[in-house]
Amino acid sequence: MASRRNLAASLGAWSARHRKTALFGWLFAVVALTVLGSMVGQKSLTEADYGTGESGRASEILIDAGITTPAPEMVLVHSDGLTADQAGFRKAVADAITAVDGTGLAQGIGDPYKTGAVSEDGHDALIQFTVKGDPETAPDRIQPVVDAVTRTDRANADVTYGQYGAATGLLGINDALGEDFAGAEYTAVPVALGILLVVFGALVAAVLPLILAITACVAAMGLLALSSQLVPVDAMTSSVLFLMGLAVGVDYCLFYIRREREERAAGRDPQTALQIAAATSGRSVLISGLTVAVAMAGMFLSGLTVFEGFAMATIEVVLIAVLGSMTVLPAVMAMLGDKVNAGRIPGLRRKARVRTANDKPGILLGAVLKAPALFALIGIAGMLALASPALSMKTEKLGFDQLLPADNVTAQTAGRIEKVFPGAPAPAQIVYQTNDITSPAATKAIADFQQTALASGQVKKPIDVTLHKKENIAVINAPLAGDGRNSVSTGALDALRDDIVPATLGDAPVGGDLAFSVDYNDQLKSSIVPVFAFVMGISFLLMLTCFRSVVIAITAIVLNLLSVAAAYGVMTAVFQKGWGDELVGTTAVGAIESWMPLFVFVVLFGLSMDYHVFVVSRIREAHDRGLENKAAVAHGIRSTAGVVTSAGLIMVAVFAVFGTLSMQDFKQLGVGLAVAVFLDATLVRAVLLPSVMVLLGRSNWWLPRWLGWLPDLEHGGPEPAAAPRPAPQPVAQSFSDAVAEAPSRPAAAAERSFAAN
Incomplete structure (x- = not known):
């Protein structure tokens, strides 16, 4: 033929x-x-490109009006022995203000003694300012300010300085990303080479x-x-x-x-x-x-x-x-x-x-073939046990101090500022647009907002109002109650959006870091169903077309979902609950990065198909050759065991390298993918797949008559052409x-x- x-x-x-x-x-x-x-050159996302929902609308209003919000920065002055009312502390604050101002890169420098940014115990003061120029390029220009603060720190032995803000935060993340990428590249390649040397x-x-x-x-x-x-x-x-x-x-x-x-x-x-x-x-x-x-x-x-x-x-x-x-x-x-x-x-x-149909199965495969129901039950129970922590998974947009290691100086400063001056690093930002921002009605609306917000207890001082008269827009920065991202702050944001702003400023959108995080999470949650449905639906159709079997397609979907669920469970256990977090060199941050579940699902669902297609293709080869179901399954598993194990080991090693990097999201991504691929290449392909296919028997290859029009694809090697003459x-x-x-x-x-x- x-x-x-x-x-x-x-x-x-x-x-x-x-x-x-x-x-x-x-x-x-x-x-x-x-x-x-x-x-x-690679074009990167701007801050506005990340936006969605109400916070995204606030950013769009400012972009359309040509208004750029300068990158906010803060210098924290702290002393264990001095308090803010002592001369040494005052001198340290004044020296920092002078140093920052001397760079020529700062504007709107706020004296904490005038803005009230002094902690209750008097051991901390916060100098707030913005970076001149385009906020998108501020991380590239902030280094002179960092150097000036460092020199001032050395000159004042009784106090310590720490700097954090939009520019220094992004600079720290970019530096960490660069180091992590280089580390991954220099580590993953030799690791993969070492495994390949062993394999071949x-x-x-x-x-x-x-x-x-x-x-x-x-x-x-x-x-x-x-x-x-x-x-x-x-x-x-x-x-x-x-x-x-x-x-x-x-x-x-x-x-x-x-x-x-x-x-x-x-x-x-x-x-x-x-x-x-x-x-x-x-x-x-x-x-x-x-x-x-x-x-x-x-x-x-x-x-x-x-x-x-x-x-x-x-x-x-x-x-x-x-x-x-x-x-x-x-x-x-x-x-x-x-x-x-x-x-x-x-x-x-x-x-x-060379594997033949007469080869005896190994110990594990032999046991699976003899008691498929038992091993299917054990395998599914094990995967569900690993997946169980995911039932309490909490997702959020991780803050700067959560993304970087706990010993990072800038991250420590960010954490200290959030603790001592909750809400200060990430105030809510209300964008109020009207026909005449200088009119008595607009002035009264802003004043009413300030009064109502402070009286509610949901917003704290200082409320900063910046008027853009030409554009008829007011940008109002309002520090929220709580630490800027906990449930108290989320409740304060809801109060702003649902009650305070509508009652005073109408439909003015509320943005800011917390608002962005909430809107981002909401968008991800709303997109999970269509993304999951699309990926599973298209994968089902591809498997159906490839193997001409409804059962094989459904089995592929179910087994892949088990792998994804187990990955979710392990990620939740390690990075949210802290079970064994020290084994991957991190401290649990109490949540999973908000984009991680969707991304991990998509990646794992695709990668799991690698092994599934490869293994089932060999089983189908044997089945098309005339072997009965159990023999075909045994031959397919035996024939692919070595290559699937080797391929899985390489993937696990590469992903595990990313789990050793400093950035929290890289750790979560690396650990999640490594665990899932390991389980998929071992437990799923060596135990669950053969046991389920043996149990299903001839039903594995069932195709309804009305789908008989599907192409019948060749799974074995092509038959060579006949020799030109007998020999x-x-x-x-x-x-x-x-x-x-x-x-x-x-x-x-x-x-x-x-x-x-």
Whole structure:
């Protein structure tokens, strides 16, 4: 029977025939994208781009009016021995004001003795000011002020100074991101290389996937710079791109190379082995990559620009990695031939093992096959137990002092300011727009707001009012009760929005840090259902089309949901409840970063399909070859156990590296992904998947008659074309026949078959 058309096999065949074109075309594309991306530059999100809801409307009013709010900064003056009414303390405050003013970068410097920003116990005073110029570039220009405060600190032994604000906070985060990204890059790559050396036992085979993954990341970085002109990206996006690109790029190559080595071990000539690897593992890579990309596309439904940037970056790097593994990898492997095994590492010699239907299962798989119901129950119970802490998951937009390590000086200053001057770092910002901001009616409305707000106890002094007469807008900064982000502050914000502002200022929107966090969380919560429905729905359709089975598609969805739920549970236990937080070098912050659950769901749902497609494809190969259900399941699990374990180990290692970084959101992301991938590659694929498929029996491949129009895709290797004339020598068969231990035919005939494909 003629083989069905297989895109992966066709691309692999073309690349093998046009080796130099594929290789140099890839290198040219990587260089071109890198150069173009460098010329254009990556466009980052502005503060307004993050906005949504009422706080987003407040930002839009100011942007439309051309009003930029200067970046606020604060210098905290503290002394354990002196109080604010003593001469030494007063001199320290005056010296700090002089130092800040002397930089020429500050405006509106507030003397704490005049603004009332002195703590109740008198040991702290807060100097507030704003940074001149564009607030977006303030982090790049704030260093002279930081240096001036540092010099003043050295000159006053009886007091300590700390600086925090929009500019220094973002500067600290950017510095931490830069250090974290560099640390991840320098750590993840050697770790992945070490694992690949163990897996392959040969330098060339180990380096090849890594080079391809890195070049895919480099190309994707360039492409991201171009696409960011349309969809601006967050500062974290490049790190997320690298994280995803390295993980999937190495895994895709690993699937491909391992299958080729397996076919060579079965006696196939290089051309036929590469043909089968292209048609089987290459096809799995294509389906997996498309599934991951589609899952990532779900983030476009979040309604938040930051997620659109994440989606663009991850889709780009995954598709580039898929393209590389399906084109340049076959070309390079065709060039190298058996030299791919060059550079053998002493003591790590690895030889691919040929699995047949007659092989006995290992101890674990044998037990699962004998008692599938018991192991399915144990596996599901274990996953649900790990997921149970997620029932109490609390999400919030983490503050600056929560994102950075507890020993970070700027983060400590931020925490001290919030404790001593609650609400001061992040007041609510009311944007009041009217026809004439100087009219008696507008003046009275603002005065009524101040009086009502202070009388309510929900707002504290000082309330700062800035009039923009030309634009007829008043910007009112009102410190909220509480610490600026606890339940007391949230209640105060609700009172402002629901009662105080409507009664005095009409429909003026309320913004500020807490308002932004609340609106951001609300938007994420409202987008969870459409994002989840989209990702699961499209994944179901892809699995249904790929395997022509409703049951297989449903099983894939359920098992992936179990992995995601377990990741949520572990993240909640570690970062919210503090169970074992010291093991990952952090202190629990009492909440999960608000964007983390949605992002982790999308990423894990896509990545879990990698292993699912790869394993079930091998099971389907055996089933199509005529093996009964249990034997097909056993053969598929045995055949993929080594590569799935190796691929999972690489992903876990890469994600775990990010879990060791300093930024709290990187830690949460790294730990969550590492745990989920570990569980997915071990418990799910080794216990749950085989036990469930054995229990379901022939129902695994059930397809309603009305879906009979779905394409019947080939899951085994393509059958070679017939030899041009009879010959006494053995003839190479398809992969299915190879498993049945048929002999091989001459390499020339196999090569003609590969070229014909």
